[in-house]
Amino acid sequence: MKLQEYQAAEIFENYGIPVADRYLIEEPEEIKEVERPVVLKSQVTVGKRGKAGGILFAENRAEAVEKAKELFGKEIRGLEVEKILVAEKAEIKKEYYVGLVMDRENRRPTLIMTTEGGMNIEEVADEHPDKIAKREIDPVTGLKGYEALHLADSIGLEGDELSGLAKIAQKLYQAFEDYDAELAEINPLVSTPDGLLAIDAVFNIDDNALFRQEFEKGESKLVTEREKKAEEHDLAYVDLEGDIAIVGCGAGLVMATLDSVAEFDGKPACFLDLGGGADAEDTKHALEIIDMKEGIKSIYLNIFGGITQCDKIAQGIIDYEPTKPTVIRMMGTNEEKGKEMLREAGYDVVDGMDEGAKRAVDIKE
Numbered sequence: 001m002k003l004q005e006y007q008a009a010e011i012f013e014n015y016g017i018p019v020a021d022r023y024l025i026e027e028p029e030e031i032k033e034v035e036r037p038v039v040l041k042s043q044v045t046v047g048k049r050g051k052a053g054g055i056l057f058a059e060n061r062a063e064a065v066e067k068a069k070e071l072f073g074k075e076i077r078g079l080e081v082e083k084i085l086v087a088e089k090a091e092i093k094k095e096y097y098v099g100l101v102m103d104r105e106n107r108r109p110t111l112i113m114t115t116e117g118g119m120n121i122e123e124v125a126d127e128h129p130d131k132i133a134k135r136e137i138d139p140v141t142g143l144k145g146y147e148a149l150h151l152a153d154s155i156g157l158e159g160d161e162l163s164g165l166a167k168i169a170q171k172l173y174q175a176f177e178d179y180d181a182e183l184a185e186i187n188p189l190v191s192t193p194d195g196l197l198a199i200d201a202v203f204n205i206d207d208n209a210l211f212r213q214e215f216e217k218g219e220s221k222l223v224t225e226r227e228k229k230a231e232e233h234d235l236a237y238v239d240l241e242g243d244i245a246i247v248g249c250g251a252g253l254v255m256a257t258l259d260s261v262a263e264f265d266g267k268p269a270c271f272l273d274l275g276g277g278a279d280a281e282d283t284k285h286a287l288e289i290i291d292m293k294e295g296i297k298s299i300y301l302n303i304f305g306g307i308t309q310c311d312k313i314a315q316g317i318i319d320y321e322p323t324k325p326t327v328i329r330m331m332g333t334n335e336e337k338g339k340e341m342l343r344e345a346g347y348d349v350v351d352g353m354d355e356g357a358k359r360a361v362d363i364k365e
Contacts, residue, residue: 032061
């Protein structure tokens with residue numbers, strides 16, 4: 001579950017992390033008097049909000065009200081702006097990044113720091129890998145002070161900022177642990193004349209642990225209409241930034257299909273897992289979700305028929321009649337029957353996963 005920024009900032013503040021003074025509005029008229037320049041931040045859980053026009057600045061109340069009206073009328077990467085966080089604009093000297101992520105391969109949290117704050121951490125990894133410092137944390141002993149100090153020192157911090165960042169990292173880890181988080185990050189954590197200040201907050205809680213947390217899945221309206229529909233029909237859906245919709249049955253197969261498409265320079269538009277035992281109705285719901293997303297140029301369904309029956313998937317495709325160029329690869333239970341049904345209906349059916357991936361890239365509208 002992805003918390004909104006205002007919720008994450010409240011958690012950080014409760015754990016003693018310095019955060020910007022702020023308040024939440026749901027109507028432009030709720031803007032308070034502006035004595036210093038303010039930043040208006042749309043509360044949507046997507047990256048690169050600024051580039052999408054989701055973060056605006058204002059010098060006075062009249063301007064802030066107009067900017068709020070502008071934001072409330074926007075849709076940021078598929079999410080409507082229903083809330084805006086208003087905060088004083090910080091006097092920034094330097095930007096840092098500090099975050100914690102659950103490393104599933106090593107089965108423990110990993111602390112990450114860099115001096116390249118304000119950038120997407122994946123971009124930093126690509127462009128400045130030497131500027132990223134990482135440390136795995138033993139979940140039994142937790143994050144020790146000397147470990148956080150050593151990591152902050154390794155990225156070149158000194159004096160008060162060195163000790164300040166280390167203390168913030170320890171507090172962030174405690175929140176991460178207490179809330180069963182999968183991700184907690186401050187980007188950027190900024191150096192100001194008054195010290196370090198968190199001016200952004202990201203916090204994701206493991207859905208499997210929500211039963212012992214104060215949040216309920218979906219209570220914050222953090223998902224797109226596509227994600228809501230997928231959840232309603234027990235489908236696993238993740239938005240991506242490409243133009244080839246990927247549908248499969250089984251997370252591993254869908255992930256492999258994403259990689260296969262990428263090998264042929266294709267860009268997946270989504271991860272959509274039908275799950276085991278999917279039928280014609282599930283397939284139709286999946287195709288409806290894909291149609292809800294703009295910019296799709298082709299669809300690639302990669303189906304493995306174990307407990308899922310290929311002929312039922314085929315029937316769902318035929319009944320729905322997708323309008324985008326569609327490639328289907330299927331194998332397993334009732335494979336030949338499903339292929340025959342699709343070919344008779346005029347669909348593009350292939351035998352190999354890579355063959356299907358290449359075809360999905362080649363037939364884009």
